[in-house]
Amino acid sequence: MNLGLVIVEVCSRNAVNTPALEQFEAEHPEIAVMYEECLNNCELCALRPFAYVNGKTATAPTAEGCIERIKKLAGRELRIYEDIDSDI
Structure with a gap:
């Protein structure tokens, strides 16, 4: 686990x-x-794949699609740290 x-x-x-x-x-x-x-x-769990990414909901009709959305949300969350590093 990371x-x-x-x-x-x-x-x-x-x-x-x-x-x-x-x-x-x-x-x-x-x-x-x-x-x-x-x-x-x-209710959502029974309907489709979903996860929370830093508290934001990622969902899609398929597991593969949901993982793609997780990747996008995670990338957005990580950009905050990239901006801090660029100022140093």
């Missing part, structure tokens, strides 16, 4: 919980994926 700048929370029973998500986490040490027993959003 302890990164971006936290991705995933219900352990949700469809987005795939090897592709594990691979994404392994490739990005700045991102930590937290596998929770329940995220208390069972």
Whole structure:
């Protein structure tokens, strides 16, 4: 598990919980994926893949699409840190 700048929370029973998500986490040490027993959003969880990225909801009709949205949201979150580094 990475302890990164971006936290991705995933219900352990949700469809987005795939090897592709594990691979994404392994490739990005700045991102930590937290596998929770329940995220208390069972209605959405039952309908489609979803995750929280620093508290923002990422969802899509497929697990692959959801992972792409997770990547986009994580990239936006990480840009904050890039701006700080460019000022030094």
